[in-house]
Amino acid sequence: MGTPHGPHRVALWAGAIALGAAAALTATSPALAAPADVAGGSLDWGFKASFRAYVSTGNGTPSIALSDGATRNTDGTFDFPARSGTYDAAAGTASVQYGGTVKFSYPAHMFEITLADPKIVVDGDGTGSILADVDLVANGGSTQQHLDGAEIATLATAAPTVENGNVTFTGLAATLTATGASAFAGFFTAGTALDPVTASASASTSPTEPTEPTEPTEPTDPGTGSSAQKIKAAVSGGALTLTSTGGDVALSAATPGQNATGNLNAVTVSDLRGTNAGWDLVGEVTDFTGTGGANIPATNLGWTPNAAVKASALKAANGVKNAVVPGSPVAPGAGLGASRTLCKAQPGSSLGSSTCGAALDLGIPESSAAGEYSAVLTLTLA
Ligand code: HEM
Structure with missing residues (x-):
């Protein structure tokens, strides 16, 4: 195990933001006799919880980085959007290519492992596979x-649930293959149990179908375009230094042209390193994507940060300074599409714990379609 005292502890806070829908979803569900082409869906998989925990206690900056469309779920697992493939709801078979990249970095243990573009193949006979690109670079490149x-895991499969012609395979047991184990330098062996897999796919034959079947929508006035937003918060990775009060945050209802407002769950930054090296907590959100390809650009989410030193009953030594400053407010339209500071502590005054929060302000363009939108807000502490 590497040293836990490195100066670059990094924690990620990932929250899903869901915008409740006004529009009733009017999917028709034709009987899908033949294999259907994949137009939507997602793969919900964490690879292996213990490996995420191991890497997250390390000194990567960040220890787990997501790109190419992969996002972090509130429980720390990953979400890979479907890109292509086919499935047969009646036969319970599927071959779906998902997209996205997850990079695990642990500099103190001198390795970087990248897992990209997983593909799920489900045969109708109770078996299946996960294929993916996996790259290990370790020991300065010598390993x-x-x-x-490659087939990195086998799956024990079961019949999917079928709704509106969409299929969802839930909780499939996954087992590492010898090929998959070869990318872990002997630290995992063939036969190691991985996290269970939940994979969904929806068809291009029904263009108005919801692409995100997992988020129930808030009951709102149908047809008026009003909406409500929910932010879920969970702490994942390196949680020793960044914790959140968790729970959902509902933004106010709004129609296109209005603003939906609410408050970020307060997060606590604890700088217990004893080095007084300072820290920076920044946030960035993905675009809000809705049904049928609708989109609210990330930059329309603005915030007004606040920050305070956490009171303690204990008395600090004379001369110890503890100061935290909130980031500058950013307005909708020039907001969190880029990395923005939520709060920071300067070197020399960063010891102890601070609480940071923000008032959120989502400007909804007049041109927005009514519907359900979701995005992921990630806070990174370094
Ligand atoms: C090629 C480089 C390395 C790779 C690919 C690697 C990978 C892994 C994996 C897959 C695990 C199992 C995690 C789990 O429980 O799911 C692990 C655990 C562990 N590794 Fe590494 N590791 C590497 C280098 C190192 C080095 C250099 C050290 C020591 C400085 C180290 C120390 C440990 C320790 C102590 C554990 C057990 C951690 C625990 O149970 O919490 N590893 N490693």
Whole structure:
């Protein structure tokens, strides 16, 4: 195990933001006799919870980085959007290519492992596979393994649930193959149980179908375009230094042209390193994506940060300074599409714990379609 005292502890806070829908979803569900082409859906998989925990206690900056469309779920698992493939709801078979990249970095243990573009193949006979690109670079490059679309895990499969012609395979048990194990330098062996897999796919034959079947919508006035927003918060990775009060945050209802407002769950930053090195907590949100390809750009989410030193009953030594400053407010339209400071403590005055929060302000463009939108807000502490 590497040292837990490195100066670059990083924690990620990932929250899903869901915008409740006004529009009733009017999917028709044609009987899908033949295999359907995949137009939507997602793969919900955490690879292996213990490995995420191991890497997250390390010194990567960040320890787990997501790109190419992969996002972090509130429980710390990953979400990979469907890109292509086919499935047969009646036969319970599927071959779906999902997209996105997750990079695990642990500099103190001298490795970086990248897992990209997982593909799920489900046969109708109770078996299946996960294929993916996996790259290991370790020991300064002297240890390397590169897998390209390789079968890294086998799946025990069951019949999918079918709704509106969409299929969802839930909680499939996954087992590492010898090929998959080869990318972990002997630290995992063939037969290791991985996290269960939940994979969904929806068809291009029904263009008005919801692409995100997992978020129930808030009951709102149908047809008026009003909406309500929910932010879920969970602490994942390196949680020793960044914790959130968690729970959902509902933004106010709004129609296109209005603003939906609410408050970020307060987060607590504890700088217990004893080095007084200072820290910076920044946030960035993804675009809000809605049904049928609708989109509210990330930059329309503004915030007004606040920050305070956490009171303690204990008396600090004379001369110890503890100061936290909130980031500058950013307005909707020039907001969190780019990384923005939520709060920071300067070197020399960063010891102890501070609480940071923000008033959120989502400007909804007049041109927005009514519907359900969701995005992921990530806070990064370094
Ligand atoms: C090629 C480089 C490395 C790779 C790919 C690697 C990978 C892994 C994996 C997959 C695990 C199992 C995590 C789990 O429980 O799910 C692990 C655990 C562990 N590794 Fe590494 N590791 C590497 C280098 C190192 C080095 C250099 C050290 C020591 C400085 C180290 C120390 C440990 C320790 C102590 C554990 C057990 C952690 C625990 O149970 O909490 N590793 N490693």
